Amino acid sequence: MTFDLYGFGPALAAGALMTIKLALSALALGLVLGLLGALAKTSSHKPLQWLGDAYSTIVRGVPELLWVLLIYFGTVNAMRAIGEWIGYPQLELSPFAAGTIALGLCFGSYATEVFRGAILAIPKGHREAGLALGMSKGRILWRLVLPQMWRIALPGLGNLFMILMKDTALVSVIGLGEIMRNAQIAVSVSKKPFTFFLVAALIYLSLTIIAMIGLHFLEKRASRGFVRASR
Template structure:
């Protein structure tokens, strides 16, 4: 099937690249927040557990679109005030930065539960064995717990990333020129909604397939040295 893109092909390619950058940047932010949230929820300290619970509950209870709007428009006054303090009164939060913060915040809230489940799946006896061998708690975390946690959490994180990839379309409402915004511009100019929405669907499907292949590679690599149980 060949589509007449009316000269909007380069714009759609640029939008695709912007979508990829937005998804990957949000993934990094979300993984950091998710890991911190999981460590807080499994902490022996009540205050940290409360903080982790509050983060995951609050963020998951509000739609992603609202977080995009709240962070973008709600940061205007704060960023301008900070800009005036440093001599940059025109300083503002870009749509890309707002999208990364919003999507990363939302991804992290769900990743918190994935990481938490993976942490709880690791036998406590392994930590005790590490302490018995004289390892510090920091070394136990980085060399014993996290590698195993990553292997267990990877399938769930992969599913969350698929959702994140499609949620990047929400950032079009604040003016970021990703796939959906470029598609809407093309539709308005060409009056060919079916053509361009179908092209956008193919782009998202292609990105999903490539992401699935990458996730399968990561899973194979993470599972090296581990035998799978057979029924």
């Protein structure tokens, strides 16, 4: 069985590439926010704990689609004011930037809890051993906590990335030319909704399979030392 893509094949390929760029950009931002949120929630300082709790609670309590719309349309006046101040009144936040911020913000809020659970799973004796050896808190975090946290958190982060990959479709509402946006344009021209939405589904499925293979490799690599030590 073959599909007639009515000349929209290159547009769908470009949409797939845009989806990958958006997902990876949001992932990078989300990992940073998630790690900072987890460190804040596990901190001994109450203000940092409150800040981490507020971030994860507020962001997770609002649907991702609303964050996309709020960040894109809510920054119009602010960006315009900044543009007028620097002499560029047409300054605005691009759909790609808005999508990256919104999805990264949402990914980070869930990653906060994954990282937090991973940090709490590390035995306290490891930190105490580092202090006994004269290591600073920063060095203990970098050399002892983060490597172990990464191994524990990786499966959960992988699941979140699968969700993030599909959530990129939400950015189509603000005009970003990713898979769903280009598929919708193709449907409006060709009047073949089943064909193009099926192709879009197959593209998402292919990207998910590739991501699963990559995550499997990362999990295997992160567990190498642990596996050898347990034998």
